[in-house]
Amino acid sequence: MRYLDEFRDPALAKRLIDxxxxxxxxxxxxxxxxxxxxxxxxxxGIDTLLEGAVDFIHGPGCPVCVTPLEMIxxxxxxAARPEVAFCSFGDxxxxxxxxxxxxxxxxAGGDVRVVYSPLDSVRIAEQNPDRQVVFFGVGFETTxxxxxxxxxxxxxxxxxxxxxxxxxxLVPPAMTAILTSPSNxxxxxxxxxxxxxxxxxxxxxxxxxxxxxxxxxxxxxPLDLLEGVRQAVIALESGEPSLVNAYPRAVAxxxxxxxxxxxxxxxEVCDRQWRGIGMIPQSGWRLSARYGDFDAEQRFxxxxxxxxxxxxxHSGQVLQGLIKPHECPAFGTACTxxxxxxxxxxxxEGACAAYFQxxxxxLPVLPKVVTSGA
Amino acid sequence: xxxxxxxxxxxxxxxxGTRMAHxxxxxxxxxxxxxxxxxxxxxxxxxxxxxxxxxxxxxxxARETLRIFEELGMLEExxxxxxx
Numbered sequence: 001m002r003y004l005d006e007f008r009d010p011a012l013a014k015r016l017i018d019x020x021x022x023x024x025x026x027x028x029x030x031x032x033x034x035x036x037x038x039x040x041x042x043x044x045g046i047d048t049l050l051e052g053a054v055d056f057i058h059g060p061g062c063p064v065c066v067t068p069l070e071m072i073x074x075x076x077x078x079a080a081r082p083e084v085a086f087c088s089f090g091d092x093x094x095x096x097x098x099x100x101x102x103x104x105x106x107x108a109g110g111d112v113r114v115v116y117s118p119l120d121s122v123r124i125a126e127q128n129p130d131r132q133v134v135f136f137g138v139g140f141e142t143t144x145x146x147x148x149x150x151x152x153x154x155x156x157x158x159x160x161x162x163x164x165x166x167x168x169x170l171v172p173p174a175m176t177a178i179l180t181s182p183s184n185x186x187x188x189x190x191x192x193x194x195x196x197x198x199x200x201x202x203x204x205x206x207x208x209x210x211x212x213x214x215x216x217x218x219x220x221x222p223l224d225l226l227e228g229v230r231q232a233v234i235a236l237e238s239g240e241p242s243l244v245n246a247y248p249r250a251v252a253x254x255x256x257x258x259x260x261x262x263x264x265x266x267x268e269v270c271d272r273q274w275r276g277i278g279m280i281p282q283s284g285w286r287l288s289a290r291y292g293d294f295d296a297e298q299r300f301x302x303x304x305x306x307x308x309x310x311x312x313x314h315s316g317q318v319l320q321g322l323i324k325p326h327e328c329p330a331f332g333t334a335c336t337x338x339x340x341x342x343x344x345x346x347x348x349e350g351a352c353a354a355y356f357q358x359x360x361x362x363l364p365v366l367p368k369v370v371t372s373g374a
Numbered sequence: 375x376x377x378x379x380x381x382x383x384x385x386x387x388x389x390x391g392t393r394m395a396h397x398x399x400x401x402x403x404x405x406x407x408x409x410x411x412x413x414x415x416x417x418x419x420x421x422x423x424x425x426x427x428x429x430x431x432x433x434x435x436a437r438e439t440l441r442i443f444e445e446l447g448m449l450e451e452x453x454x455x456x457x458x
Contacts, residue, residue, distance in 0.1 A: 001419075001433050001436055001437070002380070002382075002400075002419075003380040003419050003431050003436060004379070004380060004400070006436070006440060007440075009443075012440070012443040012444065012446075015443060015444075015446040015447050016443060016446060018446075018447055019446045019447055089424070116404070116424070116425055117407075117424050117425025117426070118424060118425070119407060119425055120425070139424075142378065142423045142424075142428070143423055143424045145410055145423070145426055145428065146407075146423060146424035146425055146426040147424070149407065149409055149410075149426065153392075194378045194421060194423065194428070197378075197421055197428045197429035198428055220378075220379075223443060227439070227442075227443070246439075248432070248435040248438075248439065249431050249432045249433075249435040249436040249439060250421055250429050250431055250432075251429070252429075256410055256411075256428055256429060258409070258410050258411075258412065259410045259428065262410075
């Protein structure tokens, strides 16, 4: 068992697809919350294979996409300071701020470094006592344990030149915001399996009961996604909304208790702006007062930031499931992964990037260039 | 940053009191912190995010899930029922 090829088996995928079509008496609208799942669905063509049974709305679970613009601008201002070594996950570097991105700060001589794990940035702080090392702590409940442990490690090692710019977001409040929106069309959710490896499944019970919406905890391989959809369709057809764990090999109902204890110590819940969506109450984590010394926002006064989003970019509507990526007029023309207007075109989790990479045939047809004399 | 794929723990060591491991992702081996999975062992598979192992994959559950997939539609096939 390698837990990979087994869950990509085409023959079993066919069985699941047939079973979903057999059970669905109409087309159901299902939201996969996580951007990693969006990419897997589009890359494997699952959305087209299930046409007529399921219409997928792509959810806001892309940390790069929802990190608020003012936080990106703050990161850019801190990264440009001469005493700072600014460390980040690689996919944040091309996220557009109001006027530039971290790559352009680096190109202008800023000390911007890509790390695989926030622990690497703690090591950089140890090895460079004359530099102020700042880690850009973004992401959902999946990256939060790594970021929290790195703050703990910096504290244990007595580092005074390490801090974190924290902009964490939480999945369940975002699902509540979607369900309570007047324009909500979601009939069932595929919940992000890896968030649940940390937080467990218990957070979703109240959502199922209160909003009468099926929620299926789902993995990332093609068969996992198909099983998530199958369970969602079973619940929708029965009219009995339920909470189903379709990813039991990775997710325990209680989640990871050690991680939850550390998260509860290092972070505290706060209101958070989501890029393209707006403020969602109690939807983020910031450093708790006990770890205020490590808060980059407090350490570096950045001053007044003038924040301006691209007028051409419709990523807010994409993130809320109101339009699909290719329905944006800038998609594939003014906005591409090499030159993104919005964060949804940037990362390996953004819906626009998924459509661009795996749906090239759907790209708008550009006018032919006529050469004189031809 | 959020894409966790399964990897196999190939060896375990201590770094200043913290359990660390080499995890093999189909040939690519990386350093991973085991602080959140104190009981995981060499040979186990895990999901890693940002350098931290978050869960131990359960082989019995995986086999059970695959068995359910295998059995889907078997009845119709045996009875020779055609799907619409």
